[in-house]
Amino acid sequence: MDFTELYAQKKMTADQAAALVKSGDWVDYGWAVNTPVAVDAAIAKRLPELEDVNFRGGILMWVPAIFQIEDPAAHMTWNSWHMGGIERKAIAQGFSFYSPIRYSELPRYYRDSSDPVDVAVFQVTPMDEHGYFNFGPCASHLGAVCDKAKKIIVEVNRNMPKCLGGTENWVHISQVAGVVEGSNPPIGQMAAAGAATEVDLKVANLIVPQIPDGACLQLGIGGMPNAIGNLIAQSDLKDLGVHTEMYVDAFVDIAKAGKITGRHKNLDKGRQVYAFGAGTQKMYDYLNDNPECMAAPVEYTNDIRSISAIDNFISINNAVDIDLFGQVNAESAGIKHISGAGGQLDFVLGAYLSNGGKSFICLSSTFMNKKTGKLESRIRPTLENGSIVTDTRANVHYLCTEYGCVNLKGLTSWEKAEALISVAHPDFRDELIAEAEKLHIWRRSNKR
Template identity: 60%
Template sequence: MDYKNEYNEKLITAEKAASFVKSGDYVDYGWAGQTPVAIDKELAKRAGELKDVIVRGGVLLAVPEIFKADPNGDSFVWFSWHAGGPDRGRINNTDGGFYIPLRYSELPRLYRENSKVDIAYLVVAPMDKHGYFNMGLNASHLMAVIETADKVIVEVNENLPIALGGFENEVHISDVDFVVEGDNPPMAELPAGSFGEVDKKVAEIIVNEIPNGACIQLGIGGMPNAVGSLIAESDLKDLGVHTEMFVDAFVDLYNAGKVNGSRKNIDRFRQTYAFAAGTKKLYDFIDNNPQCMAAPVDYTNDARIISKLDNFVSINNAVNVDLVGQVSSESSGFKHISGAGGQLDFVLGAYLSEGGKSFICLSSTFFNKKTNQEESRIVPNFETGSAITVPRPITNYIVTEHGMFNAKGKSNWERAEGIINIAAPQFRDELIKEAEKIGIWRNSNKR
């Protein structure tokens, strides 16, 4: 069947696509590196004319034109499911940006049951001969957006990689209301995270805990990248990949011969992910690659699915950890940083896996520009407003450059001792005093 006629009947300009938005509408802007470009430029021209348009998205890799045209958020209010740099600026510095708390695994359900979408603007690859548009780098939750939206408008970008292997990663022309042929800009990139000596020390501890045949999830940031780099140099073999975010490190691991997926209990030989963000190297690797499996996030991040993968190893960053093992990874006080994402999902799923381990990694200290001094990331109490991303019953391994502590099965006083032992030495005595004040320290404890 030839779908070209239907395509041509639905083809409109970006200006026309932007004209459908009304004040008070809920608009979806896709995800990560796939926010609309041509439509965004046209919608930005309506700043001042429109009021209180709610625009949803997340993990922005570039600043949308609607932000630039409406810096105070009078016309366009940004609702972010997870903050990248541009999201963070909008949330922290204006009245026009807000975070939506969630577990990332629930996002498709949140759309289908709890969210209104008047118009969805989604970037897709060109239509194939069967009438399908590939969703490229972001299977994630986009099918749920499409099923929820009153009006679905796709913006075609010929440079979008074709993501194979999964499900809910394509939309048919019959389920699309209008098509815009975009300007075909290069895909927005996320530079590969750099890492230093502290990151390497943490990575060395973690890599020693990874067995051959393990299935790996890496979060974003320096420490997970350091882990990936050390794995590439190690003797490990037959590793699998099952992750929410597909990053450049996985390409390096594959090229080093470490990843083949042969021991995965499910999705064997496939690198499974919900969305991808990285450099052109990553995008070229994904394009039409049968070993890369794009899947919705309610599959990739479901703890029940993760638990089916033996020896699952989850590696994620944190901002702070307190003395009983609570983990704060998304904010520092009321200053928003990122979001809950899938950290809780993977911490729980890894522990439920046969032989699985979850690692929360962080440097023991950071330099606080406000106080002009070095401070501990291990704290007796979080700063007011800091979100708890992983509650204490769920925490497994906590790792700093000073060592590793397994919180599972440990009492509060055992946790206080174990966590203080991996804090920076210069802060340990003060942390002991604080532990005594809150009643979780025993004088018989070894320091």
């Protein structure tokens, strides 16, 4: 088959692609850096003529044009698999909603659900000589989206890195309904992490000594995981591996410092495995055509069975707050939405099942409440009304603040309360003890 001829037959303008979207359709916008640009702008021009168009996507890295039309709520909903700052603002405008799900379940959801995907449109690399468009750093669940979609529109961006993988990191020209040659904008970037705070460094210095040579790493997004990654890059650790949900800049620094070989990995020996990447250009350049790095479907990267099969798996993630029962909230501030379930629970469970594995939940002991101007504890008697339990009290392994790192696994309720209070900010410990007594999870024999 002449793929070049097929490409020419399917080539269309962004406006022609937008014309395929009808009222009532479910339109998938891909994920993170794959979010369309040229077709998005064309759909935004058309959207005021339509109603009840339902978009799906997540990890938005720029404000889509469809968000910027007049009264978007009258014409559309944005249904996010994982919220960020852009989407949080859209919630207040009445057209953005979160779809709670474990990230690892997305491919199966697309394949098994009765919900349609009328049109899927996302950015890809240019077609190769075999007729394939690469998904770039977001294998994630896009293979499953393509399996389900009635019409697939690919928007070609020559700046998209070609990310090698195992399976489901591409779509073939024979599968697509249309090819739009976009304006080749720069790939969406996350701001480079700022300098680590004193708290970040204290937490990092508590965790890094607990990582053995040959460990396999998963790092979440945020200041603390980044600080830990930087400290690992400067450490004497060697022969580390990577198996993660999100590939972040810190992994590039660790790899370039010669710390990553993956030679002790039980799965995918020698390869850095990830579901999606979002960071700076430095990271995209590193991932581009790099055979050491493996873009894979999230149902593989985040599968507890994959994680637990790798010895000495070390999982490091952030949280918003935790209560004295050990319930971790990593998604909201009360009813105010912040993030999503993501894969944190999968990695907490999988790391503990790994031979020698550990999972760490990290947070600063306090935060400044912008509404009241007062310093408040992130270790609370109970979670605030409406807060989401991301990791249940039965699942948390290590909890770390700048005041210490405690192993909560298997502790009784009073032991757990005591351990958590021991790493709370000293100014809040007496108050937390008093609240623990009211909750009947404090023994009088405990040290005060």
